[in-house]
Amino acid sequence: xxxxxxxxxxxxxxxxxxxxxxxxxxxxxxxxxxxxxxxxxxxxxxxxxxxxxxxxxxxxxxxxxxxxxxxxxxxxxxxxxxxxxxxxxxxxxxxxxxxxxxxxxxxxxxxxxxxxxxxxxxxxxxxxxxxxxxxxxxxxxxxxxxxxxxxxxxxxxxxxxxxxxxxxxxxxxxxxxxxxxxxxxxxxxxxxxxxxxxxxxxxxxxxxxxxxxxxxxxxxxxxxxxxxxxxxxxxxxxxxxxxxxxxxxxxxxxxxxxxxxxxxxxxxxxxxxxxxxxxxxxxxxxxxxxxxxxxxxxxxxxxxxxxxxxxxxxxxxxxxxxxxxxxxxxxxxxxxxxxxxxxxxxxxxxxxxxxxxxxxxxxxxxxxxxxxxxxxxxxxxxxxxxxxxx
Numbered sequence: 178x179x180x181x182x183x184x185x186x187x188x189x190x191x192x193x194x195x196x197x198x199x200x201x202x203x204x205x206x207x208x209x210x211x212x213x214x215x216x217x218x219x220x221x222x223x224x225x226x227x228x229x230x231x232x233x234x235x236x237x238x239x240x241x242x243x244x245x246x247x248x249x250x251x252x253x254x255x256x257x258x259x260x261x262x263x264x265x266x267x268x269x270x271x272x273x274x275x276x277x278x279x280x281x282x283x284x285x286x287x288x289x290x291x292x293x294x295x296x297x298x299x300x301x302x303x304x305x306x307x308x309x310x311x312x313x314x315x316x317x318x319x320x321x322x323x324x325x326x327x328x329x330x331x332x333x334x335x336x337x338x339x340x341x342x343x344x345x346x347x348x349x350x351x352x353x354x355x356x357x358x359x360x361x362x363x364x365x366x367x368x369x370x371x372x373x374x375x376x377x378x379x380x381x382x383x384x385x386x387x388x389x390x391x392x393x394x395x396x397x398x399x400x401x402x403x404x405x406x407x408x409x410x411x412x413x414x415x416x417x418x419x420x421x422x423x424x425x426x427x428x429x430x431x432x433x434x435x436x437x438x439x440x441x442x443x444x445x446x447x448x449x450x451x452x453x454x455x456x457x458x459x460x461x462x463x464x465x466x467x468x469x470x471x472x473x474x475x476x477x478x479x480x481x482x483x484x485x486x487x488x489x490x491x492x493x494x495x496x497x498x499x500x501x502x503x504x505x506x507x508x509x510x511x512x513x514x515x516x517x518x519x520x521x522x523x524x525x526x527x528x529x530x531x532x533x534x535x536x537x538x539x540x541x542x543x544x545x546x547x548x549x550x551x552x553x554x555x556x557x558x559x560x561x562x563x564x565x566x567x
Contacts, residue, residue, distance in 0.1 A: 184208045206391055211460060212374055213389040214472055222470045241383050243390030249380050250431075254439030284432045285443050291399045291427075292450040296368040297357055299454040299489045300515035306485035309512040314486065317509045317518065319525045321532065323502025328536040330462075330496060330503055336541025339421045342459050345494060346371075347420040348535055349457060350402040352528035366401045368451070370488065372458035377431050396433035397453050398424065407534025414540045418554060425546040454489040462496040462503070486512045490521070 186203045202221075209217070220236060227234035321329075330341045337343065346369075354365040375394035376385045385392070402420050405412030436443040463472075491510040496503050507528075509521050543557050552560075 179205055179207055208391065209389060210374070210391045210393065212376065212392065216387055216389055218470050218472070225470070237387060239387045239389075241385055241388055243388055246383065246385065246388065246390070246392075249383065250435065251439060253380070254435045281436070281440075281443070284428045285436055285446065287426075287428050288397065288433055288436060288447060289450065291397050292368070292447070292452070294368070294399060294451075295364055295366060296451055296454065297362045297364070300511070302515060304486060304489060304512070304515065309486045309515060310482060311480045311484045311486065312482035313512045313514065314510050315513050315518060315521075316511075317521055317525055319507045319509065319529060321505040321507075321529065323504060325529075325533060325536060326496065326503045326505035328539075329505065329532055333417075333536055333539040333541075336539055337417050337421060338541075338543060338547045339417070341496075343421045343424060344417060344535055344539070345459060345532070346398075346400060346424065346457065347402050347417045348407075348528050348531040349492070350400040350420055351407055351416060351531045352524060353455070354402065354404070355406070355531075356524045356527050365404050366399055367455075368397060368399050368453045370395050370453040370456040371398055371430075372456060373430055375431065377429060379429065379431060394430040394434060395456070396427070396430045398427055400424075407531045407538065410538045410540050413535050413538040414542060417535065417539060418542065418544050422544050422546060422554070425544075455492070456488040456490070457492045458494065460493060460495045462498055489515055490524075 184205045184207065188201050190199045190201055192198045224234040329344050333344050334341050349369070350365075350367045353367045357364075373394045373396075375392035376388075377394070378385055400420050400423050402416040403412070405415055407413055407416070433447075437447045438444060489511060492507055493510075494505065494507045496505050507525065509525050511521055542561055545552060545554060545557065548557070
């Protein structure tokens with residue numbers, strides 16, 4: 178209950194005399210995130226062991242507190258916002274501020290370019306915060322087994338000198354475009370919100386390695402994987418390369434939040450632009466729990482049922498590393514009345530089919546962001562093709 182100042186709860190679940198009980202520790206999301214638990218759990222385990230031995234446990238220092246981080250973000254937005262309004266530089270500090278203003282203007286232009294474009298409606302109507310609340314959410318769970326998931330997380334990204342997210346998002350861009358075309362839509366561009374861990378250390382002297390708190394960065398991307406589909410090597414290779422480069426061209430994710438929510442000058446400019454209807458969050462890999470102190474896979478947490486839904490479709494993807502290999506799990510959530518379960522299942526299965534095609538036909542290759550020299554994709558492909566013929 179944050180209003181009452183209660184952010185942590187502890188309860189002992191007594192399973193009876195024959196079965197071991199469980200100590201459940203819950204923390205409100207405002208105070209903790211997934212990365213924070215990876216900091217807290219080893220500390221809890223070490224503190225428990227010390228208590229059992231009757232020893233004194235000393236926590237390692239926290240180089241940068243969450244409070245310090247929050248103030249640095251606020252100061253950065255204020256300083257750069259003030260610089261944004263200056264016309265002349267009178268001394269060295271103002272020259273620096275003009276450089277910041279120039280950077281801020283470039284970031285603003287790029288975010289505006291991403292948002293200000295076509296984005297056909299995903300559901301039957303726009304979201305209504307009065308009726309589209311958490312209580313109306315429905316969900317669908319899609320799991321890819323190891324034989325499908327493993328290449329998407331390892332060999333395919335490696336072949337393109339990229340990341341797992343590049344491949345997963347290529348599949349999503351292809352799937353959404355295909356799903357829209359089946360419903361009479363046009364175009365191949367897809368506007369998404371991406372959610373990341375938000376722990377980019379953009380300030381000198383900042384060390385977030387032991388900082389506990391809710392860090393996040395949500396920012397828009399516009400992806401266009403083309404119309405080639407996922408049935409052959411050439412189409413798949415082109416699609417992954419295109420999406421990878423589009424993702425590399427996105428500004429620092431934290432800059433969007435600074436401009437949109439903390440800067441009084443640029444915030445209103447971004448607020449009036451179209452906002453993404455779909456949010457995608459790849460939460461990374463979670464190993465099988467071992468030991469006495471672990472996260473509960475199913476979770477005990479929830480959301481306020483009256484909270485308005487922010488996106489028509491939310492996709493949270495996690496890789497669970499189990500004894501037989503990685504399982505890729507995607508949870509698709511949507512408000513009832515805007516989308517139907519059949520529509521979401523169709524899109525989720527199309528995404529699964531696209532990922533299967535990417536895994537089967539992803540040949541690999543370099544893209545411009547891989548190189549120190551200035552070459553476009555056509556030049557790189559010609560050089561690579563000529564080299565392979567030797």
